[in-house]
Amino acid sequence: MKLDRRYKMTTLKRPEILAPAGTLEKLKVAIRYGADAVYIGGNAFGLRSRAGNFTYEEMEEAVAFAREYGAHIHVAANMVTHEGDAKGAGEFFRQLRDVGINAVIVSDPALIEICITEAPGLPVHLSTQSSATNFETLEFWKKEGLERVVLGREVSMEEVAVIRENTDIEIEAFIHGAMCISYSGRCTLSNHMSQRDANRGGCSQSCRWKYGLFDLPFGEEARSLTDTGEVSEPFSMSAVDMSMIEHIPDLIQNGVDSFKIEGRMKSIHYVSTVANVYKAAVDSYMEDPENYVCKQEWIDELWKVAQRELATGFYYQTPSEEEQLFGKRRKIPVFKFIGEVLAYDAETKIATIQQRNHFRLGDEVEFYGPGFKHFNQTLTEMWNEDDEAIEKAPNAMMIVKMPVEQPVEPGDMMRKKK
Incomplete structure (x- = not known):
């Protein structure tokens, strides 16, 4: 699809490569392999209760290591708070600030207000969980004191261009990794299926479970539509992963400030490979934009750590059945x-x-x-x-x-x- 750009930066700005770090080991690997910044979880207020969330002592070590490389550390505190959940948030944010964390990623307005008022000096970034999909929304959060917005993963490249044209707040966008089947991650499937609250850190990824598909005629027994006597694969309700390696120019020319890689629970193999690839691609583009070519070796490298098939999400079209996971895998990592x-x-x-x-x-x-x-x-x-x-x-x-x-x-x- 040919992109009809409404906006094109006259002076190209090198985007930040922002990698996930579920543990201190992964953080160091990500930075060594090219990440300009990493995002981690603290011991509260995040959405990955099963990730290797950091203690304050580990954060201190992480900050010291990152500074040696000129890298930044962001902490995800993007849970949706129910009554009583925000207790202790002010002290939590103050400790992050005092440790030297560069920014905190938040979705809940209550936590945003607490951070701004009780931990002044700690930059706040809006989480993708808040579904920011238009420039008016970005302008609202800018007026509230936020420095950066992580766009909803449903935003198209055309919309990125319009957003950039109408606001100067920093834009962070996902460029690689898992896609949530629900709107910007706001899902209650896990709550119903396993009594684990997805928006308070307990997602059991019920969408990725394998399900049977049945016809339920009124007054008759259920009839399986998948168990036909032949070898068949059960269905899931999940999307393939995102990969924007072939579209680096569009992302940079349309003003994306930070390239976000998903995967705080992924391995050091994944983190090192993906950070390495996107650093190589971004460096190549910034050195010579006019003659930039996406190298096949970069694409091949990403497939070595892919867990699912890869597509471009919502950037260029509404995903079809080809971008959903069901049936046998069409490409398997080797x-x-x-x-x-x-x-x-x-x-x-x-x-x-x-x-x-x-x-x-x-x-x-x-x-x-x-x-x-x-x-x-x-x-x-x-x-x-x-x-x-x-x-x-x-x-x-x-x-x-x-x-x-x-x-x-x-x-x-x-x-x-x-």
Whole structure:
């Protein structure tokens, strides 16, 4: 679809790459692999109760690490509060401010008011949960004192252009990751199915469960529409994931200030790969916009960590049945994360690896690291911590030494085809 832009920035601004960080380890990985900022959860007021939410002590360490790289940290406090839920919010926000958090992401007006009045100096960003989909809404929140709005994931690229043309508040938009089947995440399916409140941090992702489909004629027994005697797949009520890697120019030229990657509960394999790819793409575009080309290797790289099929959400059209998850997968990821480099001896060309998944001699593996560096090799020799020769590495987190064909650095990753 050809985009009829109503707005085009005359001076291009490099967007921030904002990555998820469910744990301190993931935060450090995201920043090393190219994220300009990360968003995390605190010990209260967030929507990911099962993510590795940060203590204040961990936040202090995270802030110190981020400052070394010139990166920012945002804290998601985007729950919908019921009576009594906002207790302690003022102290929570003040502690975030004093620790050195750069911004807090909020959806509930009560929490926004508490943060602005009781923790002055802590910037507030509006969460996507608030469904900001027009410039009048952004102007309203700007007047309330907010510095940035995360757009609803239902906004089209044409609407992004109109919004940018009519307001100068910072715009943050999702560019990669899971899509919620409900409007901007405001869902009660989990409440009904598992008695876990999705908008207070307890979503059980009921939309991703597998369901049977039945015909219920009046006065007759239910008849399955999926159990036909043949091999069949049950239905879900879920969307495919988003990927905007092929549309970086549209996002930048239409004034998106922050590229948001979804996935605080995803692995370091996912975080490192996706941050690495989008940094490479954004850097390439900013260096030479006129001759920019989306590289196939970037697309292929994202598929190595994809959990579902990929599409562009609502940016260019209303999703059809092709952007919903049902039936058999049309494309299945084929790589798994198997190790992280702890050390490298340049003289012996021996790398020390911490195992994350099973591998053995004869496996063809891929090493990758920050700056989009990659190389493949076959494993021909391995030793354990006691320098004893081994044929396989079956034990979780075990230390393995191996010769590598090219230099590697601590923090580089290793993966292989499933």
